[in-house]
Amino acid sequence: MSTLRASLLVPTVMLTGLVGGSLGWVAWDATITMNRLEREVASVRAANALALRLSQIVGERQRLVVAYRFTGDDELLRDIEAMDAQVEGVGGRIQPATLPPRGKRIWAQYEGMQALQERDLAKLVSAVRDRNPVRVAKAYERWSIAGRSVRALLSDFTGHSVRRLDAAVAELEGRRARSLLFLAGLLGASVIAVLGFRAYLGRRIVRPLVAMASTAARIARDREAIPVEGGGREDEIGVLARAFNQMTGDLVHANAKLGDALRVRDEFLSIASHELKTPLTSLRLQLELLSRRLGPNGPPQIAAARRQEERLEALISELLDVTRIRAGKFALRRGTVDLSALVGTVVERFASELERSRITLSTELAPGLVGHWDGERLDQVVTNLVSNAVKYAPGSPLQVRTSEADGVALIEVRDAGPGIPGSLRSRLFQPYQRASSVEGVGGLGLGLYIVREIVVAHGGEVRVESGEGQGTTFVVSLPRAEPAT
Amino acid sequence: MRERRPSAAWVALGAIVVAVACCSSLSPRPQRLTLGIVDVPATGLVHVAKHSGFFQQAGLNVRFVSFTQEADALDALLDGRVDLATTFATPFAARALAGDTPRVLTTIHQSSRNTRIVVPKGRGIVGPEDLRGRRVGVPRGTNAEFFLDTLAARAGLDAPGDLREVDVRPQDAAAALRRREVDAVAVWYPWALCGHPPLESMECTELFADGYTEYSILVTRDEVIAARRDGLERFLRALSRAEALVVKWPDAAIPALRAELPDHGGAHLVEAWHRVTPQLGLDNLLLAVLDRESDWIEQRMNVPVRPVDFRALLYPDLLLEIEPTAVTLLGY
Numbered sequence: 001m002s003t004l005r006a007s008l009l010v011p012t013v014m015l016t017g018l019v020g021g022s023l024g025w026v027a028w029d030a031t032i033t034m035n036r037l038e039r040e041v042a043s044v045r046a047a048n049a050l051a052l053r054l055s056q057i058v059g060e061r062q063r064l065v066v067a068y069r070f071t072g073d074d075e076l077l078r079d080i081e082a083m084d085a086q087v088e089g090v091g092g093r094i095q096p097a098t099l100p101p102r103g104k105r106i107w108a109q110y111e112g113m114q115a116l117q118e119r120d121l122a123k124l125v126s127a128v129r130d131r132n133p134v135r136v137a138k139a140y141e142r143w144s145i146a147g148r149s150v151r152a153l154l155s156d157f158t159g160h161s162v163r164r165l166d167a168a169v170a171e172l173e174g175r176r177a178r179s180l181l182f183l184a185g186l187l188g189a190s191v192i193a194v195l196g197f198r199a200y201l202g203r204r205i206v207r208p209l210v211a212m213a214s215t216a217a218r219i220a221r222d223r224e225a226i227p228v229e230g231g232g233r234e235d236e237i238g239v240l241a242r243a244f245n246q247m248t249g250d251l252v253h254a255n256a257k258l259g260d261a262l263r264v265r266d267e268f269l270s271i272a273s274h275e276l277k278t279p280l281t282s283l284r285l286q287l288e289l290l291s292r293r294l295g296p297n298g299p300p301q302i303a304a305a306r307r308q309e310e311r312l313e314a315l316i317s318e319l320l321d322v323t324r325i326r327a328g329k330f331a332l333r334r335g336t337v338d339l340s341a342l343v344g345t346v347v348e349r350f351a352s353e354l355e356r357s358r359i360t361l362s363t364e365l366a367p368g369l370v371g372h373w374d375g376e377r378l379d380q381v382v383t384n385l386v387s388n389a390v391k392y393a394p395g396s397p398l399q400v401r402t403s404e405a406d407g408v409a410l411i412e413v414r415d416a417g418p419g420i421p422g423s424l425r426s427r428l429f430q431p432y433q434r435a436s437s438v439e440g441v442g443g444l445g446l447g448l449y450i451v452r453e454i455v456v457a458h459g460g461e462v463r464v465e466s467g468e469g470q471g472t473t474f475v476v477s478l479p480r481a482e483p484a485t
Numbered sequence: 486m487r488e489r490r491p492s493a494a495w496v497a498l499g500a501i502v503v504a505v506a507c508c509s510s511l512s513p514r515p516q517r518l519t520l521g522i523v524d525v526p527a528t529g530l531v532h533v534a535k536h537s538g539f540f541q542q543a544g545l546n547v548r549f550v551s552f553t554q555e556a557d558a559l560d561a562l563l564d565g566r567v568d569l570a571t572t573f574a575t576p577f578a579a580r581a582l583a584g585d586t587p588r589v590l591t592t593i594h595q596s597s598r599n600t601r602i603v604v605p606k607g608r609g610i611v612g613p614e615d616l617r618g619r620r621v622g623v624p625r626g627t628n629a630e631f632f633l634d635t636l637a638a639r640a641g642l643d644a645p646g647d648l649r650e651v652d653v654r655p656q657d658a659a660a661a662l663r664r665r666e667v668d669a670v671a672v673w674y675p676w677a678l679c680g681h682p683p684l685e686s687m688e689c690t691e692l693f694a695d696g697y698t699e700y701s702i703l704v705t706r707d708e709v710i711a712a713r714r715d716g717l718e719r720f721l722r723a724l725s726r727a728e729a730l731v732v733k734w735p736d737a738a739i740p741a742l743r744a745e746l747p748d749h750g751g752a753h754l755v756e757a758w759h760r761v762t763p764q765l766g767l768d769n770l771l772l773a774v775l776d777r778e779s780d781w782i783e784q785r786m787n788v789p790v791r792p793v794d795f796r797a798l799l800y801p802d803l804l805l806e807i808e809p810t811a812v813t814l815l816g817y
Binding site for chain 2: 100101102105106109113116119138142145146148149151152153155156157158159160162163164166167170
């Protein structure tokens with residue numbers, strides 16, 4: 001498999017090689033050049049020093065020869081010969097093999113001219129010893145001509161050395177300029193390589209991942225199995241894309257099965273509720289008839305049977321409501337409702353149950369809190385909330401109040417019960433959720449779900465404030481105006 | 486499908502390619518220069534540069550005007566008939582003493598064995614001393630005359646009448662020897678070659694002068710430097726390329742010389758080429774030679790002349806730019 005890691009390795013190695021190799025080359029080239037120039041400078045210095053020394057000796061020798069020409073002093077001649085030996089000694093230290101071609105040529109010419117001048121000197125000495133002024137003059141002239149050439153060649157040798165030094169410095173400067181240019185080029189090439197690498201990464205990795213994220217969002221929204229791109233690739237992105245597509249297919253399939261199961265359940269509940277409702281109505285009528293015939297002195301089992309029948313009817317009503325909500329058949333019948341009056345009616349209805357549960361009720365109902373709502377459903381909301389308080393907070397005070405703020409009507413039901421655990425609060429308004437820790441409390445766990453659906457259908461919201469041991473407060477907010485459609 | 490747009494990098498690359506193509510098509514027209522040249526192997530660097538196409542590659546269109554004697558090429562320069570001339574040190578020194586101010590751009594060659602005395606064997610001359618009282622042909626006003634006097638002086642033949650100098654043109658030297666009008670000739674290579682017509686049946690001895698150094702030089706005028714400095718620089722750059730070529734492969738010059746100097750035959754060109762050191766430069770030895778030749782000319786003319794500062798007649802700026810180590814004169 002051509003893995004992404006392997007394909008990323010190539011440009012990484014190339015970039016590293018480009019930068020590392022180039023810098024290494026610059027360092028190597030600079031070292032070689034510096035070593036060569038150091039040798040060149042050392043050679044030039046040595047040659048220059050010897051040439052200068054030779055110039056001094058040659059100048060001194062010329063002075064001695066001029067003096068000898070007129071005096072014929074043998075001591076001067078010995079000094080001249082000593083000077084010649086010095087010339088030979090110093091000249092012998094020049095190493096022609098280390099010189100460049102032009103330097104070699106100059107040095108060879110110098111040696112030839114030096115030899116000629118020595119021959120001319122011998123002729124001059126002979127003429128001086130013969131005391132022949134004409135020969136002396138001519139010999140001296142020839143010696144002098146050769147001497148001019150010798151000095152000229154020594155000057156050329158020195159001049160050439162100086163130019164070599166200048167050339168070495170110029171080469172060094174040129175090399176530095178070229179190195180800077182090269183490094184600038186390297187920097188540019190590196191930038192281009194990095195940009196190219198970045199584009200490569202974007203094309204090979206980032207773009208497929210972004211496409212996957214986009215596809216995931218579409219799948220979450222549309223609940224459809226949409227394949228992501230890249231499934232045909234052989235690298236890690238391909239593996240990820242294939243796994244993603246597999247997972248999406250499985251999820252959508254599972255979701256479809258779940259939807260089917262829920263639909264079956266809701267249909268069952270709907271049918272069961274309707275089917276139960278008919279015999280239950282008959283049962284309630286017969287119990288009422290029996291209770292009227294026996295009067296207040298009838299057996300207490302009749303009253304107990306009626307309470308169980310009422311409870312059963314409430315449960316079936318909840319189930320019917322839920323099936324309507326889930327089937328999208330839940331509709332409001334709005335009308336003018338005095339919310340405070342409605343709340344007052346509900347809590348009065350709970351008077352005997354509150355008393356049985358030793359709950360002390362206090363109400364604070366704002367007058368004139370009228371709105372365009374479905375009174376029957378809001379009755380159901382308040383009933384469920386108060387009923388919850390009765391079930392979960394017996395023996396504690398209950399506070400019910402209504403108010404208004406910024407065009408929104410508020411219903412607040414506050415108990416001082418054990419509170420709701422944090423783990424339950426997040427799913428409190430979902431269907432079939434019950435506080436299982438409270439024993440002896442029945443129900444299907446649909447009450448708060450129905451509350452929320454009713455409130456939301458009114459364009460409002462319901463929230464809960466609670467903490468363990470701190471009681472529970474449900475706050476329902478309802479817009480007073482009918483929401484625009 | 487998303488439409489792909491060309492990236493900025495591709496657009497920039499395209500612009501660069503177009504710009505380079507435009508610039509390359511706008512190459513400047515070749516500059517014209519006229520060169521007066523003495524067609525001898527000693528000036529071989531010029532022929533190598535021409536034959537190798539270095540002038541053309543430098544953007545030059547050089548017209549060559551040939552001369553037999555170096556003094557004629559120099560006169561053509563001073564008359565304005567040519568922009569550049571190759572000449573030798575002796576005529577240059579003579580014109581400078583006469584008040585002319587040609588400018589030396591560079592030397593072209595240096596040699597101590599190019600100019601020589603040619604003596605047919607059997608005429609009793611085996612060394613310089615044997616020239617006493619003999620007729621020696623020499624082209625007047627050339628470096629050969631200076632060479633002859635240098636050789637004669639070293640041989641002790643510097644008294645009036647020691648030598649009988651006869652003026653001959655270089656191209657007539659061999660015929661004069663054959664007709665025995667002269668006993669020897671002082672000429673530069675490749676004139677008067679024994680074994681070649683018209684001396685094909687003769688064997689010869691060659692005599693050289695110790696301490697003699699000759700230079701051929703490239704000269705121009707101030708107004709040419711002012712008006713065509715760029716062209717002169719290109720010319721020198723082409724010569725520098727030729728010099729680098731022959732330093733690396735000395736025999737690379739032979740085909741060029743054979744092609745450019747057909748009148749000189751071919752067999753002796755190799756020897757002629759090996760007698761000279763082709764070399765660009767401006768050096769102290771050249772100044773010493775010019776000083777010495779100007780002294781000699783002054784003695785020959787037997788009248789005092791105004792001293793000439795030959796250093797002021799050198800123009801090293803161009804050569805310093807092209808080949809700095811060739812300028813061994815300091816102070817520039």
